[in-house]
Amino acid sequence: MFKGLGGIGDMAKMMKAAQEMQTKMAELQETLARTVVVGEAGAGLVKARCTAKGEITGLEIDPSILVPSEKEVVEDLIVAALADAQAKAAAKGQQEMARLTEGLGLPPDFKLPF
Numbered sequence: 001m002f003k004g005l006g007g008i009g010d011m012a013k014m015m016k017a018a019q020e021m022q023t024k025m026a027e028l029q030e031t032l033a034r035t036v037v038v039g040e041a042g043a044g045l046v047k048a049r050c051t052a053k054g055e056i057t058g059l060e061i062d063p064s065i066l067v068p069s070e071k072e073v074v075e076d077l078i079v080a081a082l083a084d085a086q087a088k089a090a091a092k093g094q095q096e097m098a099r100l101t102e103g104l105g106l107p108p109d110f111k112l113p114f
Contacts, residue, residue: 039085048081052092
């Protein structure tokens with residue numbers, strides 16, 4: 001009469017696992033927001049800091065390169081440092097996501113949205 005009720009327990013397990021994953025994802029988001037990576041350009045003359053979520057939080061420029069005639073070089077170094085910081089942030093985010101999902105049996109290259 002109630003043959004299909006065995007699936008309710010499985011559904012409850014799936015819902016609990018989904019809630020646990022949601023909690024872990026929220027914790028990961030907080031961790032990524034607190035994790036800072038530093039990108040560099042020009043052998044460290046320009047450094048950009050950003051969170052592992054990709055939010056730029058700071059920029060350091062060595063005063064020795066602040067010469068008006070070198071304006072374009074400085075601009076290029078800033079862009080390169082920002083790109084480096086964002087690439088490192090993305091890599092850190094992927095690394096943390098892989099660590100979180102490794103027990104789920106998902107393929108290694110499976111991408112979950114942030």
